[in-house]
Amino acid sequence: MISSIPTKRKVVFLTIDDGWEQDPGLVRQVRDQRIPLTVFAMRDAVEAKGTPDQSGGQARFVGAGKWDYFRELRDAGSPVENHTLTHPDLRTLPYAAQRRELCGASRLIGKELGARPTLFRPPYGSYNTDTLRAAKSCGMSAVLLWTATVQPGGKIAYQVPDKQLRPGDVLLLHFRPNLARDFRVLVKKIKRRGYELGNLQAYLDATLAR
């Protein structure tokens, strides 16, 4: 279980969860500016099954590209990782049901994108020892939480009292309306503070190899 990446470098990591709103502007930005990014896809959001929660909202691009959108992100260099099939609070589920959520999502992403996830992010950050066991059993090498969330407008909501970025911070965004605009604001803000954007997989590989 990892929530920030151990490093002394001024580097932070961007992650985006769920997948309701699929704005093509974000893909262009990531591709054109070669922004390192890791996405955590949740089946029901990507396939626009049921009603979007507040992270998807009443937006323009809900379910617009389905898995094609994530293939484009992958082609732009962003690994697509596991965020369950239906976004349950895993702590309320027995092991077998947790395993169905995790393995089912990994199988589906493998089928749709050609590569199975190596990372898992639990919905709401809620997990227990069964979750860690299920993640391992479904082929994932780490469970990744986050250290700060990014609100609409690109505002960073810190979990630390001094409200500053720290080396190795993992920022959490959602695929929601106006993400392309918020993303631009956020990237500028991070660079202005002297931080670079890191390649999560490369840093994790180095961390896990230790």
Ligand SMILES: [Zn+2]
């Ligand atoms: Zn989520």
